Amino acid sequence: MTRRRLRLGMVGGGAGSFIGGVHRMAARLDDHYTLVAGALSSDPERARQSAEALHIEPDRTYADYDTMAAAEAARPDRIDVVSVVTPNDSHAAICHAFLTHGIPVICDKPLCTLMQDARSLADLLQRTGLPFVLTHNYTGYPLVREARARVLAGELGTIRVVQVEYPQEWLAEAIENTGQKQAAWRTDPARSGPGGSVGDIGTHAHQLAGFVTGLRLESVAADLSTFVPGRRLDDDARMLLRYEGGARGMLWCSQVAPGFENGLRLRVIGDKGSLDWLQxxxxxxxxxxxxxxxxxxxxxxxxxxxxxxxxxxxPSGHPEGYLEAFAQIYTDAAALLWNRLENTPAGADAMLLPGIQDGLRNVAFIDAVIASHKADAAWTRLEV
Amino acid sequence: MTRRRLRLGMVGGGAGSFIGGVHRMAARLDDHYTLVAGALSSDPERARQSAEALHIEPDRTYADYDTMAAAEAARPDRIDVVSVVTPNDSHAAICHAFLTHGIPVICDKPLCTLMQDARSLADLLQRTGLPFVLTHNYTGYPLVREARARVLAGELGTIRVVQVEYPQEWLAEAIENTGQKQAAWRTDPARSGPGGSVGDIGTHAHQLAGFVTGLRLESVAADLSTFVPGRRLDDDARMLLRYEGGARGMLWCSQVAPGFENGLRLRVIGDKGSLDWLQxxxxxxxxxxxxxxxxxxxxxxxxxxxxxxxxxxxPSGHPEGYLEAFAQIYTDAAALLWNRLENTPAGADAMLLPGIQDGLRNVAFIDAVIASHKADAAWTRLEV
Amino acid sequence: MTRRRLRLGMVGGGAGSFIGGVHRMAARLDDHYTLVAGALSSDPERARQSAEALHIEPDRTYADYDTMAAAEAARPDRIDVVSVVTPNDSHAAICHAFLTHGIPVICDKPLCTLMQDARSLADLLQRTGLPFVLTHNYTGYPLVREARARVLAGELGTIRVVQVEYPQEWLAEAIENTGQKQAAWRTDPARSGPGGSVGDIGTHAHQLAGFVTGLRLESVAADLSTFVPGRRLDDDARMLLRYEGGARGMLWCSQVAPGFENGLRLRVIGDKGSLDWLQxxxxxxxxxxxxxxxxxxxxxxxxxxxxxxxxxxxPSGHPEGYLEAFAQIYTDAAALLWNRLENTPAGADAMLLPGIQDGLRNVAFIDAVIASHKADAAWTRLEV
Amino acid sequence: MTRRRLRLGMVGGGAGSFIGGVHRMAARLDDHYTLVAGALSSDPERARQSAEALHIEPDRTYADYDTMAAAEAARPDRIDVVSVVTPNDSHAAICHAFLTHGIPVICDKPLCTLMQDARSLADLLQRTGLPFVLTHNYTGYPLVREARARVLAGELGTIRVVQVEYPQEWLAEAIENTGQKQAAWRTDPARSGPGGSVGDIGTHAHQLAGFVTGLRLESVAADLSTFVPGRRLDDDARMLLRYEGGARGMLWCSQVAPGFENGLRLRVIGDKGSLDWLQxxxxxxxxxxxxxxxxxxxxxxxxxxxxxxxxxxxPSGHPEGYLEAFAQIYTDAAALLWNRLENTPAGADAMLLPGIQDGLRNVAFIDAVIASHKADAAWTRLEV
Known part of the structure; x- marks a missing residue:
């Protein structure tokens, strides 16, 4: 059976955005979506130009997300889903707006910056039952899914140690002061939330480790650093991990590590074997x-x-990469959305999609890491 | 300036095809094309079903390429370009049909199986001046282009040795007898042409080495093998190379090498340095x-x-892969097509696109390799 | 000038020992030593047979180290140096015996198990001025020395983060219960001291990081595990590091990590660059x-x-390995010993030799790690 | 049972030699030899000084190999074996001298430069039954032996393709004109024989492929180059291979390949699997x-x-390298020599030692390669 392409809207992701373009390529690759509406920028002229460049019709080009949510909800050809790709501080309100209008959401990570907002979204989702996907895109890699399948099948035995790290180099110098837009908002507590490297990439590492092992992180003992003078958020974080059930581990994330372009790596050590995956x-x-x-x-x-x-x-030997993994999230989300439209149960792959629980746990993770750091690396529990 | 999406047609690539799907993903990724017409299979019912699955309208779903070429040429919203993704033996006739109707072509490699057909296409292209792109997709990888730029800038000095190899494992057993469609036509001289591994992947290796070094292969001394009993074409080929200007080299291609998924590798050795790239x-x-x-x-x-x-x-550290490199061919082809529509000169990147000359040289390469092999590995010149 | 071969004695290292054979190969490789005396085992018959197999004359084959120290000190052709390669708990007493008889010592690491013994040895060395080398053999690798030279020259800028790990797999199961001699003493607190993996390999990691960076570890926040049921010492340890001067870091050592044969790895991250070395x-x-x-x-x-x-x-391209690095310690020790015999100052390379300070700091490291672990990973200072 | 150390003599290998020092370290490592006699240089003063530096007694320090062979043969404590480490052109005469005096030989490769000399040595060895070892040291690597064991056990199935290469960079420029002694004799036909890179390293590649596969090379089609102007021997060679029994292959050796320090690599492809080993x-x-x-x-x-x-x-994870592999040849040779002294049959490992047959086949290899090259890469049989 041929299913129609899903109608996609987008908030954020106008000219100059990195992740907006990624979401669009991801949505296009497997041809399950067509982008038809957008509030692509808080700057109206940039929003208009960006929409035109993306072949979005003027009548579905919006100046703000509230207008968009209301207008789209009123259309017979309303969008099937909206992608939210703005800085972290606005996720909660935007998601709330679309969900209250009955529109499913694909939201960039992290979910939001405040636990109370995260819980409020969780409640809303529980009440509405709407699909909600958080783009922890690294879970879209086939070998990450293979790792998960093997761990859960017991191939490694009982998990003893989890070693996860995510070093990057791009903030080794204070480029936020040079007008680099990506650096500016990520180092600004008002837009990024209380975590710097912890929020931006530590959350990916935490989520990936949980995805692959099926284990829930119980508590952390964290030491944060802000190595670049004048920066207002952590740019390097190191922490000890304790998982429910007895596994132990370590997590390192850094945005000041020369030589590491995007070095997400996960090693899982069990009593019968170990796995190693490098992004x-x-x-x-x-x-x-x-x-x-x-x-x-x-x-x-x-x-x-x-x-x-x-x-x-x-086929094997023909490398797939970051965009294909990201596309997998969109493709599995499409299956979820079609299942809903057709009133059929979600398939196994949709069950792997990261969602509100990952979001909640990551906000709790950020909060626990910062609390631990302030308490001189005292063991601190994640409170979801 | 926002340019309209180009209207794409496709011949071949129906259900069961590998490369057809690749071409479509490549065309979609950067959003410069929309697939609007197709003669996707020589089996009419499969053609129809495949087109429907791809959201092609019934009135642009064709049963054969001749009909399609004529009908599309007559439409005001005619396709801007057609992709030809059929087995090798039909490329020449299909390309001829569209070009004579004035429609530019993106053709899968190798160009065709007979030198006379290749020359005839070259003549037609010269007369018409139509854009023609051959999807030697490995030239779309950014680091292949980097390699070329550095060699041509003289960073390696005078090139002394070219080592290129392309081992695969997928035909290590006689899977062509099991109904595997890809294997069946690739091991059938009537559909694949006179070269087996030489035609299918040796041509990629030859073209890649020429692309990166800017050198023209002068002659070969080749030893071909058909290791799998009953197979009718070579499945492993080894050869010595002599380039114009004095560089020397070796080429190995194999489809019977366990452990090598798609092991295209190029090493270029000059008197000042060397390069190594692995697909x-x-x-x-x-x-x-x-x-x-x-x-x-x-x-x-x-x-x-x-x-x-x-x-x-x-950004760096976020791996791109095979599909992105293939998409680059489509994206650069789009620039070429737009330039033509706008009557502006082609840009530098369009100049890198593989085309009819690559096709001609590869047909000559296959012919020379086979002639050398039949002459007990005697040095044999490429005759373009 | 040709210098005579140095006369070497050995305590421990009889049949069944791993590290004794390593010391002997290391001493032989560059031909600066000849093994002439030994108390190779606490079992007299094994001591005798081991000595005979090593071509040691009967009159210099000793049943215990005290007798050996006294007898050798009385000979005109006394040994120039003794290697101590027994389990950890006996190092202090043996070193003490030879040093008090005026005989220099090459001692296997760790120095000893108790801080009071370490300090006592340090005092004795200060009083006597005798050469004393601790075989932290990984500092003998040329590229470890290169790493040190580049860090100290400032090539990486200010050091921000030190990541060091030393995972092994050999104790993933309780092989100490199977009669495996190496496993038995290393998991026995009475012979190994209070640290398990921390003492055996964590000390190597700590020393290596200090050697390369020139930084002194100030405090640790450590989490130890004993994953194998019934084991009496830690077999996996994870810790946060704070260095004097502001650098931060992490250390992981494990003897229960399947897939890691001897995975010592050091990464040093500065504000201008980073280094990565893998044993x-x-x-x-x-x-x-x-x-x-x-x-x-x-x-x-x-x-x-x-x-x-x-x-x-x-030459480059002809791999050197573990034994060559170990031999380098012996070769640099030979230079130190000859310098003393000739009453000339020690050269630059002798200054790189690990010695009593490394020993002291490692005993303090073990003590701090264990204290931190007992205090729920509280930051704990190294007290030397 | 403890065996006495074997008494070793050496011809060549004085100050400035590379391979002489390697042989001595190899002989020392496992402690089965003691160097007691030598004619270390054709320059008498250098011979004397070199011997003194190596602790060889004056009465066993010889000015030439003939004197040495005669004098040692006459001593009751005569050497058990002599190592020949001179340039290639003198191997035959030196080996002949010692063998005719009944002294076993360990000879550096290649055996010699002329087939008639090789056959003459083979005859002499057959008549005398004396042990003779050729130091194709790469066969001493444990994983090379593992590769051989697996191929011979049929794990790869029928061998189809052998890919062997040995690129180096050290002669990329004409350093033979700068007084570099190693480069000078290796590029001098009078001392090196008719093969340049072919004789120096191509022979290693040919021997290694034969050792691992158990296959005999039947014929070659070769293309040689002398890329460095003024050089008198080939510095890069590429060739097609045909093995007895139907396997095919390629061999590349080069001494002008920047970036390749000592890049010996062997890949063996069978119908059931493949192996890959990199020195x-x-x-x-x-x-x-x-x-x-x-x-x-x-x-x-x-x-x-x-x-x-x-x-x-x-243990695994503690890297061994080039010297250990070289030492293995000496250690297996010691077993062979002891077996002879004790009149017991040689063990399985001694049977793996490269010897006169390897030497003969390599001289035939060089001759065939050069003949093929002169005949425009015509297939040329090896004539042993």
């Missing part, structure tokens, strides 16, 4: 079972799990 | 200058050439 | 300067520091 | 079986073959 080489997953040679699993090879095989487009 | 890790280019440490160049890093910086979408 | 590929050092491509420095290449060039034997 | 990372062997993930075999891991386990000293 820079996403088509490979190293699996070591105790007493056996390291095995190099690759995207597209035979005998991968259904969840990994599902999340790929082309 | 499986396409975001990296290793550069060694004599007496200096090996440097690891990465997509998106500062100080890359304009041609490499142009051919990327997202 | 499993010891001939390579990755150097990333901000805004420049990663460079791959290799043993034997031009333009390395004098300290790195000094510490190698054969 | 720069000698502790790793990659094994890919058709349809299974790549496996990373490492030195010292469980389940390696007896021949690989025998050829290592320290």
């Amino acid at each position: 820079a080489e996403p088509n490979v997953l190293h699996l070591a079972l105790l007493g056996q040679p390291m095995r190099r699993l690759t995207r597209g090879m035979p005998d991968l799990s259904a969840s990994a095989s599902h999340a790929t487009r082309i | 499986a890790e396409p975001n990296v280019l290793h550069l060694a200058l004599l007496g200096q440490p090996m440097r690891r160049l990465t997509r998106g890093m500062p100080d890359l050439s304009a041609s490499a910086s142009h051919a990327t979408r997202i | 499993a590929e010891p001939n390579v050092l990755h150097l990333a300067l901000l805004g420049q491509p990663m460079r791959r420095l290799t043993r034997g290449m031009p333009d390395l520091s004098a300290s790195a060039s000094h510490a190698t034997r054969i | 720069a990372e000698p502790n790793v062997l990659h094994l890919a079986l058709l349809g299974q993930p790549m496996r990373r075999l490492t030195r010292g891991m469980p389940d390696l073959s007896a021949s690989a386990s025998h050829a290592t000293r320290i």
